[in-house]
Amino acid sequence: MPADAIVIRPGTAAEVAAALKDASDGRQSLVIRGAGSKDGYGRQPSRIDVILDMQRLNHILAHEHGDMTATIEAGASLRHVNVALALHGQTLPLDPPFADRATIGGLLATNDSGPLRHRYGTPRDLVIGVQLATTDGTLAKAGGQVVKNVAGYDLSKLIAGSFGSIAAIVSATFKLAPRPAASKTLRIQVRDVEALAAIVRKVMASQLEPIAFEVVHRTVSHDDRRRLTANDQRPATVVALRFASLPIVVDTQIEQAAAALQQWATSIEALEGEAERSLWSAHATEVWDVPGAIVRASWLPTNVGDALGELERHATGAHAAIFLTGRAAVGAGHIRIDGDNAAQATVVRQLRTSPVFGNIVIVRGSPELKGSIDAWGSHGDRQLLFDSLKRAFDPNGTLNAGRGPL
Amino acid sequence: MHGTGLSGGALPVAGGLVISLARLNRILDVDIANQRVTVEPGVTNLDITKAVAPYGFYYAPDPSSQQVCSIGGNVAENSGGAHCLKYGFTVHHVLGVEAVLPGGELVHLGGSLVDTPGPDLLGLVVGSEGTLAVVTKVTVRILRRPEAVQTLLAAFDSIDAGGASVSDIISAGIIPAAVEMMDSLAIRAAEAAVHPNFPDADTVLIVELDGPTAEVRALFDRVEGICKAHGATTIEVAQTDEQRARIWRGRKAAFAAMGRVSPNYYVQDGVVPRTRLPEVLNRIRALEARSGLRIGNVFHAGDGNLHPLICYDERVAGQADAAVDVAAEILSYCIEAGGSLTGEHGIGADKSQYMPKMFTEADLALMQRVRAVFDPGGICNPGKVFPTPRLCGEVPGPYRQHPAEAAGLADRM
Numbered sequence: 140m141p142a143d144a145i146v147i148r149p150g151t152a153a154e155v156a157a158a159l160k161d162a163s164d165g166r167q168s169l170v171i172r173g174a175g176s177k178d179g180y181g182r183q184p185s186r187i188d189v190i191l192d193m194q195r196l197n198h199i200l201a202h203e204h205g206d207m208t209a210t211i212e213a214g215a216s217l218r219h220v221n222v223a224l225a226l227h228g229q230t231l232p233l234d235p236p237f238a239d240r241a242t243i244g245g246l247l248a249t250n251d252s253g254p255l256r257h258r259y260g261t262p263r264d265l266v267i268g269v270q271l272a273t274t275d276g277t278l279a280k281a282g283g284q285v286v287k288n289v290a291g292y293d294l295s296k297l298i299a300g301s302f303g304s305i306a307a308i309v310s311a312t313f314k315l316a317p318r319p320a321a322s323k324t325l326r327i328q329v330r331d332v333e334a335l336a337a338i339v340r341k342v343m344a345s346q347l348e349p350i351a352f353e354v355v356h357r358t359v360s361h362d363d364r365r366r367l368t369a370n371d372q373r374p375a376t377v378v379a380l381r382f383a384s385l386p387i388v389v390d391t392q393i394e395q396a397a398a399a400l401q402q403w404a405t406s407i408e409a410l411e412g413e414a415e416r417s418l419w420s421a422h423a424t425e426v427w428d429v430p431g432a433i434v435r436a437s438w439l440p441t442n443v444g445d446a447l448g449e450l451e452r453h454a455t456g457a458h459a460a461i462f463l464t465g466r467a468a469v470g471a472g473h474i475r476i477d478g479d480n481a482a483q484a485t486v487v488r489q490l491r492t493s494p495v496f497g498n499i500v501i502v503r504g505s506p507e508l509k510g511s512i513d514a515w516g517s518h519g520d521r522q523l524l525f526d527s528l529k530r531a532f533d534p535n536g537t538l539n540a541g542r543g544p545l
Numbered sequence: 546m547h548g549t550g551l552s553g554g555a556l557p558v559a560g561g562l563v564i565s566l567a568r569l570n571r572i573l574d575v576d577i578a579n580q581r582v583t584v585e586p587g588v589t590n591l592d593i594t595k596a597v598a599p600y601g602f603y604y605a606p607d608p609s610s611q612q613v614c615s616i617g618g619n620v621a622e623n624s625g626g627a628h629c630l631k632y633g634f635t636v637h638h639v640l641g642v643e644a645v646l647p648g649g650e651l652v653h654l655g656g657s658l659v660d661t662p663g664p665d666l667l668g669l670v671v672g673s674e675g676t677l678a679v680v681t682k683v684t685v686r687i688l689r690r691p692e693a694v695q696t697l698l699a700a701f702d703s704i705d706a707g708g709a710s711v712s713d714i715i716s717a718g719i720i721p722a723a724v725e726m727m728d729s730l731a732i733r734a735a736e737a738a739v740h741p742n743f744p745d746a747d748t749v750l751i752v753e754l755d756g757p758t759a760e761v762r763a764l765f766d767r768v769e770g771i772c773k774a775h776g777a778t779t780i781e782v783a784q785t786d787e788q789r790a791r792i793w794r795g796r797k798a799a800f801a802a803m804g805r806v807s808p809n810y811y812v813q814d815g816v817v818p819r820t821r822l823p824e825v826l827n828r829i830r831a832l833e834a835r836s837g838l839r840i841g842n843v844f845h846a847g848d849g850n851l852h853p854l855i856c857y858d859e860r861v862a863g864q865a866d867a868a869v870d871v872a873a874e875i876l877s878y879c880i881e882a883g884g885s886l887t888g889e890h891g892i893g894a895d896k897s898q899y900m901p902k903m904f905t906e907a908d909l910a911l912m913q914r915v916r917a918v919f920d921p922g923g924i925c926n927p928g929k930v931f932p933t934p935r936l937c938g939e940v941p942g943p944y945r946q947h948p949a950e951a952a953g954l955a956d957r958m
Contacts, residue, residue, distance in 0.1 A: 205712060205820035206849070228718060250665065263665050264637055271911070279911040280904070285816045287634070287848040288885035289623045289672050290892055290903055291930065292912045296636070296668025305664065317718030340578060344601075346692035348757055388760040437658035441578045470579075471659050497658040515662050520652045524666060527918045544663035 144170075148192045152270060152278055152309045155191070159307055160276030162189050163537040170540050171303040173214055173242030177249055180502045181302060183509045184540035191307065193244055199223055200310060201284075208267065208284060210312040213244025229315040232259040234419075236427060236473075244308040250299040253423060254351035254381070257466050259316060263299035268312035271298060274537050278309070286314045302543030305532040319350070319383035323393050323411045324418060327404045329376040332356075334403035336444035338378055339467050343440060347396055351381040353422065354467040356447050358454040376447070378467065379422065381415075426464045431477040433503040434487060436463075436496050440470040446495045450474070453489050457482040473502070480507045487512050515544050547589070549610040550618060551812055552893025554674045558928050562947055562955065564679060566617050572596050573682065581640060581657055583684045586617025590624075593685060602687040605632040608889070609797045620680050623672030625889035627723040627796065630847035631755075632688070634889070636671040643682035644670065647920040657684055669915070674891050675926035677919040691755040694722070695765045696783040698792050699772040700746035704728060704842075707748040708823040710775045711846045714752065715819065717771070719764050724847035725751040730806065731799050731841040731854065738802035741795025744779050750846070751796055799843040800854065807839065807856030809865070813872045814890035815879035819849040828878050829853055836871050838864070850888035851879070877902065892930045900932050 149155045162169040167188035172178070174194065193214035200210040204227035211220055211231075218239050221230055234253035235241050241251070247269070252261040259265065268282030271294065281294035298308055329335045335354065342352060355377045378400075382392040393409050401407060410418055426433060438446045447463065454461045459482040465472015476486045483504065490499045501514040518525055525545040529536075547567070548555070557563045570587035577600045582593055590611040593604040607626035608614055614624070620642065625634045632638075641655030655667035670677050701707040707726050714721065727735065732743050743749055752768050754761045765782075772780055783789035803810040817825045826842065829851075833840040841854040853875050857868040876886055880902050887896060900909060909931060919925070949955035 203818060203820070205716065206818040207715065208818075250660075260633075260637065263668055264633065273911065277907050277911060279907045281908060281912065283816075283885045283903070285818055285849055285884050285888075287625060287629060287816050287845070287850045287888040289625075289634075289889055290886040290896075291900065291908070292669060292915055293623075293636070293672055294669070294911065294915065296665045296671075297915065299665045299668065300662070301664040317720065320718075343578065343580065344689070346689060346757065348691075348760075384757070384760050385763050387763060388757055391759040392757055435660060437660045439576075439579050439657060469659060497656075498660045498662055500660075500662050518663060520650070521654065521661075521663065521666065523650060524646075524652065524918065525663060528664065528915075531914050531918050 144187045144190050146190045146192050148195050150195045152272065155196070155307050155309050156272040156276045156278045158189070158191050159272050159274045159537070163274035163533070163535045166535055167537065168540045169537050170542070171244070171248070171307050171538070173245040174216060174240040176237035176240045177245055177251070180249060181542040181544070182514045183506050184542050187540045193242065196309065202227065203284070204229060206285070207315045208286065208312055209315055210268070210284065210310055211243045212310045213242060213308045215243050217241050217243065217246060224315060225318060228318050230318050231265065231313055232316045233262060233265070234423065236423065238423065243311060247299055247308055247311055248301060248303050254353050254419070254466065256469055257352050258350040261299070263296050265313045266295040266299065266311050267314055269295035269298055270309040270311070271306040272309055273306045274533050274535065282312065284312050300544070303539045304543030304545050305528060305538065321386040321389045322381060322383040322415065323389045323409055324379055324381040324415045325393055325396050326408050326410055326418060327378040327380070327400060328406040329378055330403055330405050332376065332444050332447045335376050335378065335447065336441065338400055338403050339440055339443050341399055342380070342396070343468050345399065347392055348382075349380045349392070349396075350383045351379065352467045353379045354443065354463070354465055354472075355379075355422070355425070356450070356463045358451050358461045379418065381419075422464070426462060426473045426475050429462075429475065429477065431475045432483040432487065432501065432505070432508055433473050433475045434490065435471070435498065435500045435502055436465070436474050436490060437471045437498040438496050440468050442495050443467065449493060449495055453486045457485045459483070459486055461486065480505055480511070483508050484511045491516055518544065547613050547615045547618065549614040550622065550893065551814065551890040552887065552895040554622060554891045554893030554926070554929055555618070556894050561927065562949065566615070566679075569681065577602060579657075580687050580689075581684055582687055583682060584616055585682060586615060586620070586680050588616050590614050590616055590619055593687070597687050601690050603690055604685055605638055605688050606635050609800060616683050616685070617680050620671050620683055621673070621675045622889065622891045625845075625850070627725055627845060629845065630724060631720050631722045636668055638686050639667065639671055639683060640686055641684040642667060642670065642680045644678035644680045646678050647922060647925045652678070655684070674893060674930050676916060676930055677925060679925070691757070693758040693761040694753065694755040694789070695761050696751065696753040696789045696792055697765070697769065697772070698743065698781045699750045699752070699777040700744040700779045701748040701750065701775065701777055702746070704748045704826050705823050706775045707750045708826070708846065710750060710772050710777070711822070712820065713771045713775070714768055715847070717767060719754070719768065721752050721768070721847060722755040723751065723753040724845070725796050726842070726844055726846040727796065727799060728842040730839055731803070731843045734802040734806045734841060735795040735799050737805035739794050739798040741791050743795050746778060751792055796843070800852070803841055803854045803856065808858045808860070810857065811855040811868045811872050813851070813853045813855060813875050814887050815851050815876050815884060816888040817849045817851065817879050817882040817884035819847070821882040821884070822846060822849055825851070825878050825882050829875060832871060832874055836867060838868060838871055840871070845888070848888070849884065851875070873899070894929055897928070897930055897932050900930070
């Protein structure tokens with residue numbers, strides 16, 4: 140963030156709206172910021188005049204535990220929210236990257252999520268109402284406080300994924316989930332890529348009901364490949380299946396899953412308690428802990444074998460190491476490309492034209508990489524609507540310094 | 546359009562052009578392994594489930610009209626059904642649409658792959674009641690049938706006892722697949738129409754749990770215990786698929802069945818926070834006594850979605866108007882309790898005048914701004930959703946032939 144930008148810290152909804160209007164009227168560039176956990180997402184920012192720091196708007200305005208809903212200000216951190224909701228045995232079931240810092244507004248604006256997406260979806264699936272501030276100083280709400288509601292346009296969906304480019308989120312209402320009584324995770328070291336594809340098909344066709352179903356795959360870099368013996372050249376592929384419910388239900392499902400998937404595993408272990416917690420916290424940061432460009436990517440779940448085969452070829456061709464982590468049955472996750480800028484750009488371009496992958500967005504990359512390849516890629520026939528939406532909501536191009544999708 | 550809408554959302558305006566999508570009724574792609582089905586908008590909701598049922602899958606949203614309602618209409622209305630509490634609405638099950646904008650441009654929102662970058666235009670179009678675009682293809686997610694399904698029917702002497710049972714079930718951290726309630730008038734009507742063999746009670750509660758067998762077994766015992774603790778007079782647990790189907794037949798027939806007990810009736814759709822259900826239902830009972838019109842109540846108790854059925858006789862002078870007034874008053878109770886004008890039937894033409902009760906001028910102006918992004922001329926389903934349409938598709942003056950008529954593609958209705 141530039142040192143010369145003015146930082147405004149609004150404490151009320153009206154102050155958010157006023158800050159947006161002032162910036163728009165003064166033809167300034169304004170970036171909305173929570174904890175800054177997603178500062179690197181999207182394009183390299185152009186000039187930033189004003190940073191709208193939302194962290195004073197950090198209250199839970201209502202937790203209607205009997206109705207399992209909560210209305211939360213944009214600057215509240217997910218972690219603090221979930222500590223408060225836990226007092227009534229409830230949770231906002233999201234586990235995005237940087238979950239210890241991420242704010243509610245940033246989560247909804249980027250529609251970010253993590254392994255729990257398998258069961259609970261993304262913020263757009265959980266949000267039921269929103270209060271927005273727009274660049275003409277309007278404060279408006281859409282949706283409502285009840286889980287079932289189809290009155291008017293659901294602008295809480297429109298704002299999901301908008302990356303602060305069309306309006307500021309002041310507060311949002313979400314439906315909540317009960318906290319499960321018990322949890323266990325099956326960690327499976329997978330024999331090879333074909334075995335992984337078989338596991339994905341088996342789990343998706345089964346009546347198992349995990350809350351998370353993750354795949355982690357690491358290609359072996361060109362240099363490593365030369366050093367390693369022939370026997371060690373297999374890439375490391377791991378699957379984690381998490382079950383959460385009543386203890387007896389968790390145990391039954393873990394047993395059923397282990398029995399069904401044993402044939403494709405080189406090792407299989409059930410983790411609980413501290414071991415399980417550390418598995419998931421390591422998994423959350425694993426892709427981010429090492430430098431390298433990171434993209435969001437999607438694929439059809441049963442194409443996972445082809446997808447990983449393609450990553451192997453790209454890694455070999457570009458002399459890069461590639462790391463994928465994602466939701467196996469959703470077909471979405473992050474791909475990290477370790478290599479120099481040229482290698483990263485080559486792989487991103489190949490992913491953009493891939494028959495298997497789609498929706499490739501750069502969420503971390505050097506200015507050089509973002510200078511050589513657009514972070515968002517083509518919006519296809521949606522561009523028309525994005526342009527029109529931007530004109531309607533942000534006619535002076537005030538918001539988000541060109542970082543967002545529109 | 547199959548004509549099953551309950552809010553006049555598909556009513557043509559005078560002189561307007563109707564685009565019927567009924568001929569677009571093909572199932573285009575069934576991908577069981579990836580749990581995706583692509584259909585044209587005229588395919589009925591239930592036909593999707595029928596296409597995938599042999600493989601052990603189903604399409605989750607199940608409005609009561611599912612045998613006849615079209616998926617295009619479901620997308621327009623963001624249709625729900627009895628199982629929304631656990632599984633969500635149409636918007637949670639549609640992965641992508643192909644749509645034609647009012648300007649004639651073809652756009653693809655979402656798709657087979659998740660995470661289309663940028664604002665969620667798909668989520669906006671679902672539930673926009675045909676005012677933003679004409680949907681021409683829909684890709685939906687299908688779900689694996691759960692390992693176990695267990696349904697019970699509990700009878701209570703009062704709606705408060707039934708409501709308290711629902712509260713305790715949810716407070717225990719149990720999310721049933723469905724929680725439905727019917728009052729005595731609705732029970733009698735259903736009994737007369739489809740003979741589901743419901744007990745003659747003040748209130749019946751239907752609770753359905755689904756999921757892994759071990760989970761359903763454990764939680765079902767707790768649900769039964771909660772119902773007994775609140776004085777359930779009878780509890781019938783469906784032992785067979787046939788018994789379960791019979792219970793649901795009684796519930797799903799309830800709207801149509803009111804014709805057995807009243808010459809005319811008005812179906813209302815409103816939402817209250819679940820915890821305010823007993824209070825709002827008591828207000829409805831008081832209104833019933835005051836208005837002299839009988840009101841049957843059928844509702845999705847799990848998510849606070851009320852469906853009061855207001856009985857009247859149009860042959861009696863003033864009763865039809867009185868029913869409209871009663872229906873409006875019930876909506877005001879919903880809004881006062883912090884709820885919504887509609888849970889699943891939509892605003893349509895029926896409720897557009899009530900939108901200012903729920904939304905401020907600024908709220909509605911922002912929605913209009915979004916509308917203009919898609920439909921600057923306001924030609925797409927005019928006169929719906931918003932209280933004062935800025936533009937109207939109605940063309941005054943003498944008859945003018947539409948180009949589609951000249952081409953032999955359209956007829957005057």
